[in-house]
Amino acid sequence: MQGKALFPLFCLLIRLELANFANSKKPNRRPLTRLARTKKTEERGPFLIVRTLPQSLFVSFIMLYSAMEQKNALLRTALVQISCSDSTAANRENNVRRVTEAAAKGARLVVLQELHDTRYFCQTEDVDNFNLALPVPGEATDFYGSVAQEAGVVLVTSLFERRAAGLYHNTAVVFEADGTIAGTFRKKHIPDDPAYYEKFYFTPGDDAWRPINTSVGRLGVQVCWDQWYPEGARLMALAGADLLIYPTAIGYSADDTPEEQQRQREAWRTVQRGHAVANGLPVIAVNRTGFEPDPSGQTAGIRFWGCSFVCGPQGEILAEAGEDEEGVLMADIDLGRSEQVRRWWPFLRDRRIDRYEDLTQRYLD
Amino acid sequence: MQGKALFPLFCLLIRLELANFANSKKPNRRPLTRLARTKKTEERGPFLIVRTLPQSLFVSFIMLYSAMEQKNALLRTALVQISCSDSTAANRENNVRRVTEAAAKGARLVVLQELHDTRYFCQTEDVDNFNLALPVPGEATDFYGSVAQEAGVVLVTSLFERRAAGLYHNTAVVFEADGTIAGTFRKKHIPDDPAYYEKFYFTPGDDAWRPINTSVGRLGVQVCWDQWYPEGARLMALAGADLLIYPTAIGYSADDTPEEQQRQREAWRTVQRGHAVANGLPVIAVNRTGFEPDPSGQTAGIRFWGCSFVCGPQGEILAEAGEDEEGVLMADIDLGRSEQVRRWWPFLRDRRIDRYEDLTQRYLD
Incomplete structure (x- = not known):
């Protein structure tokens, strides 16, 4: 889970640059699409950073801002x-x-x-x-x-x-x-x-x-x-x-x-x-x-x-x-x-609220 | 909590011998009665064991039986x-x-x-x-x-x-x-x-x-x-x-x-x-x-x-x-x-079953 704080920022850049990747190999099986996209995003991030100078500066700014934000989130x-x-x-x-x-x-x-x-x-x-x-x-x-x-x-x-x-x-x-x-x-x-x-x-x-x-x-x-x-x-x-x-x-x-x-x-x-x-x-x-x-x-x-x-x-x-x-x-x-x-670990997503009613019972005897 | 496995056995002996303790000092404040009783039971256990030979043999048997029971309780x-x-x-x-x-x-x-x-x-x-x-x-x-x-x-x-x-x-x-x-x-x-x-x-x-x-x-x-x-x-x-x-x-x-x-x-x-x-x-x-x-x-x-x-x-x-x-x-x-x-630690005793109904909710927003 480490190092994923910048993930949304890379996503943003990737969206801006999406056309450049029109020729990318498409994942050919639906179930793997999500995963494939995640991996590729991470692999291409560093490549994007050095592609052009303006983009590099932009990324530097974004990373600095993100670091400041993260510091502010520390209580x-x-x-x-x-x-x-x-x-x-x-x-x-x-x-x-x-x-x-x-x-x-x-x-x-x-x-x-x-x-x-x-x-x-x-x-x-x-x-x-x-x-x-x-x-x-x-x-x-x-x-x-x-x-x-x-x-x-x-x-x-x-x-x-x-x-x-x-x-x-x-x-x-x-x-x-x-x-x-x-x-x-x-x-x-x-x-x-x-x-x-x-x-x-x-x-x-x-x-x-x-x-x-x-x-x-x-x-x-x-x-x-x-x-x-x-x-x-x-x-x-x-x-x-x-x-x-x-x-x-x-x-x-x-x-x-x-x-x-x-x-x-x-x-x-x-x-x-x-x-x-x-x-x-x-x-x-x-x-x-x-x-x-x-x-x-x-x-x-x-x-x-x-x-x-x-x-x-x-x-x-x-x-x-x-x-x-x-x-x-x-x-x-x-x-x-x-x-x-x-x-x-989205535990809240999968709670079985349709089956928890007995939690309000003293004992199930 | 250690060493309390024999507690019920001592209780049994104490009940049999209760008359001998009629002159015991009574705890004079209700809130402390429970505790005083517990402490005294533990203190008197060893004393009882050596009081008389028949009782001593009885206790030995009980302890042996208890140890065997405990072994059986091990899964x-x-x-x-x-x-x-x-x-x-x-x-x-x-x-x-x-x-x-x-x-x-x-x-x-x-x-x-x-x-x-x-x-x-x-x-x-x-x-x-x-x-x-x-x-x-x-x-x-x-x-x-x-x-x-x-x-x-x-x-x-x-x-x-x-x-x-x-x-x-x-x-x-x-x-x-x-x-x-x-x-x-x-x-x-x-x-x-x-x-x-x-x-x-x-x-x-x-x-x-x-x-x-x-x-x-x-x-x-x-x-x-x-x-x-x-x-x-x-x-x-x-x-x-x-x-x-x-x-x-x-x-x-x-x-x-x-x-x-x-x-x-x-x-x-x-x-x-x-x-x-x-x-x-x-x-x-x-x-x-x-x-x-x-x-x-x-x-x-x-x-x-x-x-x-x-x-x-x-x-x-x-x-x-x-x-x-x-x-x-x-x-x-x-x-x-x-x-x-x-x-x-009787957690089941104190559960607030009158206040747990929201556990069947997805989120409280």
């Missing part, structure tokens, strides 16, 4: 991976400092981890933790709106939303670079397993899977547990997402062997890279790092495994953070690449 | 990766020899690659190739039924099926170890790109996604291009598949750079490992190897990339073949592992 992105303390003020300060650093490095899109203002409070079920929830819009969105505006970046945040008394969501809020709210996504799939008691806290989102329109693209933002579900990734792709984004909080249990821990972390990475491949879209996953004790003392706490990463539309890793380090992970994402990948 | 599987010639007779001989070898090594399930009786004839569109298609049941299934019976294995084959004049399918046929046909699956998603002109040959399967019941488990068999679709994997899982199986034929184009070739092969592996993770099921993928020229001479042919593999329900690679070698790849698949993996 400089930053993932902020931090270790959270008990202090919301300190966590915010940590995030802001890193957003500023990311902006200084040229980021146009910055993604924070899940529930980045607090420790991962779902290790226990405690009604007092509902005090951490805030309305959207409200004080927290005012704060991060200002952060986005000052840094001049599109900012993906993850907040504990109080929608009404007794109705709370785990909500990603995306800010435009001017500080306005571009859109929100309420976590759809809610986990519940020992030390991750999220069903106690979060009502499953009841909105649609809709990408959030921003100045850097249509962002298919979901949250953490959503990352395990091919359905969500596909729905975002069908709704026109340019990339898939998952703020997350996942870590090791001390009860598991090192081998099991490694399998879990690799599974987490693999399933998301799989979404990239299946949908021909880049994926951004931002995880927290550091150890957080269990306030109840009943478990040995969680060591969040970091390893935030960005992959391209073939699942290829573009950038990856370490397990235990805080930091800003930079990646240049070529948003034009999906177009090429999907042309050669 | 010895063989993947046959070959390079095909122009001769169907020679290809069949090659397959049979390797099925025999697999059986001698203890395989109970043997999986052949896609369209293993012929070269990959879809490199060109040629009506004469329809002569290769055979009815199911018919001569080919009689042949492979005998092979399965003689080897005493469940055998997954991949045939070019003539269903009626002008109606052909790419059909996986699964044989029980007694040689009878256990079931078939007609390829659902049909590709069409240069050198893979399958839409010309194969009508998309119109049957349901149903695993095929065999003596070694419920086999979620699909074919090649199906492997890129999370929808098919999910539907097989919802219908009760014990493992996912994909005979396939995919290779490198000489037009692509080595880097692009590597991305493609890794994407192919990743998306299938992703299905394993998303569904908590093992995956078997069997690809052909070797170079096959384009009969029309229009392209440089296909170098099939081999790399047949088996992964477990966390996407972890259990066995993997090389790119260019023919051979029998053996793997012991623990069919009991999915139960554990799905208990800890």
